[in-house]
Amino acid sequence: MNKNIKLMIILLVPIILSLIEWHISFSTIFVIVSMILLYILIGCKEFAYKNKYTKIIYKIYRGIMILFISTFIFLEGAIIINMYRTKDVNSIDNNINTMIILGAKVNKDGVSKTLKLRLDKAIEYYNIKKNINIIVSGGQGCDEISTEALAMKNYLIKNGVPKNKIIMENKATTTLENIVFSKRIIENRNLKGKVLIVTSDYHLFRGQFISSILGIDNEGLCSISPLSGRIYYMIREYSTSVIDLYKSLKISFNS
Known part of the structure; x- marks a missing residue:
């Protein structure tokens, strides 16, 4: 042949x-x-x-x-x-005062499976450290019934997280905006200490390198996705990471 x-x-x-x-x-x-x-x-x-x-x-x-x-x-x-x-909550530094949960799709019935996994991982960490501030970040897409931030807040409250611990960032439509807008909240509220970025396994590396470029001292915590979905989104991460690297550096240099 x-x-x-x-x-x-x-x-x-x-x-x-x-x-x-x-x-x-x-x-x-x-x-x-x-x-x-x-x-x-x-x-x-x-x-x-x-x-x-x-x-x-x-x-x-x-x-x-x-x-x-x-x-x-x-x-x-x-x-x-x-x-x-970054998949184990027990490996996280104790010097965490703020958690940013990055949004994902909201369905008509509430949070999607992907977003639920992220929120459940965040709740797992919250149950270890109750005095943490939680920023839920995500706006509303054209096919979503509410902002991702509101859906996340409702899910957290339903699962035992006090309302006064949750801060909504409801404008972001991209991962970069999630981090940029959440950083503004952290600065405006003068929240001190290291920040914990919570998202899916395939998404965390991008969330963390954007945060680091923008000057946020951070650690990561990821939920574990089903294998097929993980591979699918890992492939997508290549192009989005290249774009967000460029945009993050541009913001950093201009600030």
Whole structure:
């Protein structure tokens, strides 16, 4: 069998699996495009070296692909390491005075499964340290019945967290805005001490590096997502992390 055909069959496997599991979605398209780019990188090498001009183009392309692959591996590795380092409430520093719970989708029946997992992890920590301030951060999307902050507040109160411990940030529509707007609340209320960022496993690394860039002394605590959903969102995290890194640095330099 021709080696290019073998390569094509190998690269088709993740494409087929992603289509079966996630249908047509951002992560599926990302996988498809990535496999096509890998096929060009590996399968077209011999053709590219037959001409000096195509050889130059191929070397530039190879450099870009090496950068893409290495940064993707670095990010996914950082997410996985951070996930296992921050899943246990008992490993959190005692010098935490404020908790920021990052919002997620709200359904017509209330908080989504993803958001419920985040809130349950936050409650788990609250039951250890009762004197913590809790900022619930999230605005209202066009398909949501209320702000994420209000839905989170109602869920926390229903599960034993006193109303006076909860501070709502109900304007944010992105992770970056979650952190920026929550930071304003922390500064306006003169809340001292380290901040605990609470979100999903795949999302925590981004939440923490945004917080660190913006000058928030923080630790992280993550809820654990189902495997398929975790992989799906970890793939999405690559592009959103690159965008938020740029935007966070821009805000930091301009402040």
